Amino acid sequence: MTPIDKLIVHFRKSITLTDDEAEIVGGCFNIVELKKKEILLFVGDHSSHMRFISEGCLRSYYMDREAKEHIIQFGIEDWWINDLYSYLTNTPSKQFVQAIEESIVLQIHKEKLNELYNTVPAIERFFRLKFEKAYVSLQERTINSMSKTAEEGYIEFRSKYRNIEQRVPQYMVASYLGITPEFLSKLRKNTTQ
Amino acid sequence: MTPIDKLIVHFRKSITLTDDEAEIVGGCFNIVELKKKEILLFVGDHSSHMRFISEGCLRSYYMDREAKEHIIQFGIEDWWINDLYSYLTNTPSKQFVQAIEESIVLQIHKEKLNELYNTVPAIERFFRLKFEKAYVSLQERTINSMSKTAEEGYIEFRSKYRNIEQRVPQYMVASYLGITPEFLSKLRKNTTQ
DNA sequence: GAAAAATCTTAATCTAGGTTAAGAACGATT
DNA sequence: AATCGTTCTTAACCTAGATTAAGATTTTTC
Structure with a gap:
């Protein structure tokens, strides 16, 4: 096609x-x-x-x-x-x-x-x-950005855009969420597993 | 009319x-x-x-x-x-x-x-x-909400919506800006005069 | 016009998330 | 497989803005 x-x-x-x-x-x-x-x-x-x-x-x-x-x-x-x-x-x-x-x-x-x-x-x-x-x-x-915490925003992003999350580097996800890569890394320690 | x-x-x-x-x-x-x-x-x-x-x-x-x-x-x-x-x-x-x-x-x-x-x-x-x-x-x-501080956001709001600012209570402006009325009050002390 | 309700301010204390810095892990390129 | 890039993590410390609480001021209502 x-x-x-x-x-x-x-x-x-x-x-x-x-x-x-x-x-x-x-x-x-x-x-x-x-x-x-x-x-x-x-x-x-x-x-x-x-x-x-x-x-x-x-x-x-x-x-x-x-x-x-x-x-x-x-x-x-x-x-x-x-x-x-x-x-x-x-x-x-x-x-x-x-x-x-x-x-x-x-x-x-x-x-x-x-x-x-x-x-x-x-x-x-x-x-x-x-x-x-x-x-x-x-x-x-x-x-979302007005009322959710960074962690809630990240969880939502993952469930909504799992396909995108797997294709782009993490620091871009952080940038999209409006947080620093360091803080996203911290969140992931709690969230993942 | x-x-x-x-x-x-x-x-x-x-x-x-x-x-x-x-x-x-x-x-x-x-x-x-x-x-x-x-x-x-x-x-x-x-x-x-x-x-x-x-x-x-x-x-x-x-x-x-x-x-x-x-x-x-x-x-x-x-x-x-x-x-x-x-x-x-x-x-x-x-x-x-x-x-x-x-x-x-x-x-x-x-x-x-x-x-x-x-x-x-x-x-x-x-x-x-x-x-x-x-x-x-x-x-x-x-x-704005991603990249401006609360103070910058407030200043922009004032210049853009002066007519609205004068018609609605301050705590609603705070709510629109995504900050607490207390913090807006603090900002106004610095900003106004 | 007094009481009640709504709004605004100040100040002390707290916290989510930022900053800085350094090293670790992963990929590309030679 | 060694080097250089890029990406990710950890940890110590910092700050914008939240929370709590109290009082002051303004507006509404009867």
Whole structure:
């Protein structure tokens, strides 16, 4: 199955596309191949694409004033990854998007996507639903970080993203949880076994 | 200007509606009047409406296991307020939505809104844009709470929501910022003057 | 307008998680 | 298989913000 085929299958999980529409849609995306550690989006760039992960594993993260990295999101096959904030507000990105493993990403330019909203209305529905889901999972994260202890957050992360936990280094999990690697290590001593 | 007129003006700030469409849209919303402290949405309810604040000030919040309140969002005239999570996932609400002042809210049932998406497509666009913005501001909050100290968060809150800060009690600001009222009080001694 | 309720402040003490530093374990590369 | 990178762990000490408790101030209610 080609990366484009995967994308169409992905779309068809939540919307209906005729074969003609699928062809149009598929033709709007470009393929990007990334080596491990390669950066797809730099801080300061305008994030003007929506990006679908066809293969591999990536992360988006920003650096605070003390140059510490904070991971916003991990993404694996069949997920979307981006600095949505930059994309939606047309401002320079404050995040990096980087491949953690060798990866294949499909991306569509914002202008092209806005045209697609008109030519293939189901795509507008897809992205409305997508932004709804993005909102939901971001809210879950926000509430967690407001009311859960680091240990509770870690336990939840493990049960929710066991597949990701096994693919990324521990210090990235710590960064995602908003704690130091040292403290995560301490937690694991109590939690594991 | 009636509450419905305000709503139409609000829609027309980001999308185009013919007068006929405006009439259809306006007819889909119900008016709810709330007294101070009255609760519009209870934990456990299904949040099956989108809610537009025509007048007043409300908050959405949840209670953690220790019965402490955490404010997710404030809302004033011309904003939308809801437990979006419950609305979007069709799960029982984990949040309360409560009037902080006497308020007027316009709400539309989810089923009716889904019909509207078909009869007045501009409305689907409006809500796609709305969810994008909701995502953006939630992400701003999440990043803030991950990387800013309480003091920095407070300073940002003041400059961004000065109008809200003046309408709600301080302990609610503390709850929104994720700190105790006592600590906010301490911060204010350093910050204010 | 007095009493009750709600909100805000101060101060002493406590704790979850951070910082620093050092070494151990694991992987890549030669 | 030795070297250099990267990742993980341990332990001593530190700090932002929580907790507890009490009183002060403001707002609401009768």
